[in-house]
Amino acid sequence: MKFADFIARESISASLRAVDKEGAIREMVQSLLDAGRIDAAQYESIVKAILKREELGSTGIGRGVAVPHTKHASVDQLVGTVAISADGVDFASLDGEMVHVFFLLISPMDRPGDHLRALENISRQLRNDTFCRFLKNAKNSAEIQQLLDEADNNQFGSY
Amino acid sequence: MDEKAEKKATRTVTVRSRQGLHARPASLIARLSRSFDAKVYLVRDRERVDATDVIHILALGIMPEQELRLEAVGAQAEEAADAIARLIAEELPKIED
Numbered sequence: 569m570k571f572a573d574f575i576a577r578e579s580i581s582a583s584l585r586a587v588d589k590e591g592a593i594r595e596m597v598q599s600l601l602d603a604g605r606i607d608a609a610q611y612e613s614i615v616k617a618i619l620k621r622e623e624l625g626s627t628g629i630g631r632g633v634a635v636p637h638t639k640h641a642s643v644d645q646l647v648g649t650v651a652i653s654a655d656g657v658d659f660a661s662l663d664g665e666m667v668h669v670f671f672l673l674i675s676p677m678d679r680p681g682d683h684l685r686a687l688e689n690i691s692r693q694l695r696n697d698t699f700c701r702f703l704k705n706a707k708n709s710a711e712i713q714q715l716l717d718e719a720d721n722n723q724f725g726s727y
Numbered sequence: 728m729d730e731k732a733e734k735k736a737t738r739t740v741t742v743r744s745r746q747g748l749h750a751r752p753a754s755l756i757a758r759l760s761r762s763f764d765a766k767v768y769l770v771r772d773r774e775r776v777d778a779t780d781v782i783h784i785l786a787l788g789i790m791p792e793q794e795l796r797l798e799a800v801g802a803q804a805e806e807a808a809d810a811i812a813r814l815i816a817e818e819l820p821k822i823e824d
Contacts, residue, residue, distance in 0.1 A: 625754050629781040635750055662757060662781060680746040681790070687749060688788030695786055 569685040571693075571716040574646045574673070579603035580709040584653040584670070592657045593618050593636050596649050596672040603649075606674065610642040614674060628661025631700055635687060637673035646682045648673040650716070652706055668704045696724040734765075736808035738797045743820040748789035750781070752819045757781045759814055765801030767811060778811065 579599040586592040597615050600606045606614060617638035621627070628634040634657075649672050656666030671690050675683040693699050699719055706712045718724065744752055760767040760778040767778040769787065775798070776783035789795060795815065799807040 625751055627750050627754075629750065629754070629785065631782060633782070637750070662754060680749070684747045684749055684788060684790065687785045691782045691785035694782050 569682065569689050570720040571689065572720055574648045574682075574686050575671075575716060576600055576603045576605045576647055576649055577713055579605060579649040580712050581649075581651040582706050582708045582712055584651040584657070586653070587655065587657060589622060589657060589659055590615075590619060592651070592653065592659075592667075592670060593622075593672070596636070596651050596670060599651070600647060600649050600672075600674070605647045607642050610640070614638065614640050614642070618672070618674075626660040626662065628659035628663075628665075628667050629691070630661060630663045630665070631694060632656070632665050632668040632704060633671070633690075633694055633700070634659045634661065634667040634669075635671045635673065635690060637675065637683070639675045639677050639683075641677050643674050643676055646673065646675050646679065646686060648686065650703075650712055652704065652712065669700070693719045693724060699724040734800070734802060734804040736797075736799045736804040738808045738812040739794060740797065740812045740815045741794050742789050742791060742815060744822065745791055745820070747791050747793075748784060748787065748819075750785065751822055752815075753781045753784040755814060755819070755822075756784055756811060759811055760807065763799070763801070763803040763807035763810070765799045765803045765807040767807050768798040768800075770796040770798060 586595045618636050627636050651670045656668050659667040769778045
């Protein structure tokens with residue numbers, strides 16, 4: 569699965585303003601709402617579901633990256649966004665590092681395989697230090713989009 | 728030669744989690760792997776990764792019913808291999824989210 573298959577291009581943000589976990593999640597879900605990828609009536613329910621998942625254990629996966637996510641009945645295909653925080657957010661990651669790069673994912677209830685494939689793709693690309701560093705330092709959403717496109721074209725040699 | 732560093736243990740386990748090794752199982756494996764005086768690796772086909780690194784575990788993209796090999800090296804190799812094999816085989820299938 570490629571980034572282009574699930575990242576809503578117009579929701580990407582290189583300047584996440586939130587300074588805490590809930591704020592970061594709200595801001596990213598809002599960006600998917602603004603991009604027309606989720607239903608406004610479902611906003612609060614999606615945010616709460618993602619926060620509930622975080623209570624089970626942080627989705628901070630190391631290297632300054634987190635993958636907050638949930639299943640939600642209101643989406644009929646996997647949808648996600650990317651956000652970068654220059655200052656970082658304390659996400660209670662296993663390695664104790666602040667999170668600068670977020671991949672937020674919302675999956676349909678019945679498609680666990682797609683979710684796993686998206687996590688696999690994100691993680692494979694993150695193993696490449698260059699991709700990781702460029703992503704953290706991206707200055708605008710166009711730069712992030714370009715990095716995702718380059719990753720989709722295997723330009724970071726992660727496969 | 729340091730005899731302690733030579734201890735090795737391997738196990739083969741089948742992933743029974745209905746949703747594969749997604750973020751939460753990967754975090755639990757990484758957390759447990761960190762708690763032993765041993766280096767722990769997960770091996771699938773020809774890919775061998777550090778079991779303390781969530782990103783590396785997720786990058787394997789382990790689907791339900793896939794077989795994994797555990798390798799542990801160090802003073803607590805046996806204990807680590809046993810504990811992680813038990814986590815994957817018995818505890819993770821109970822976790823759905």
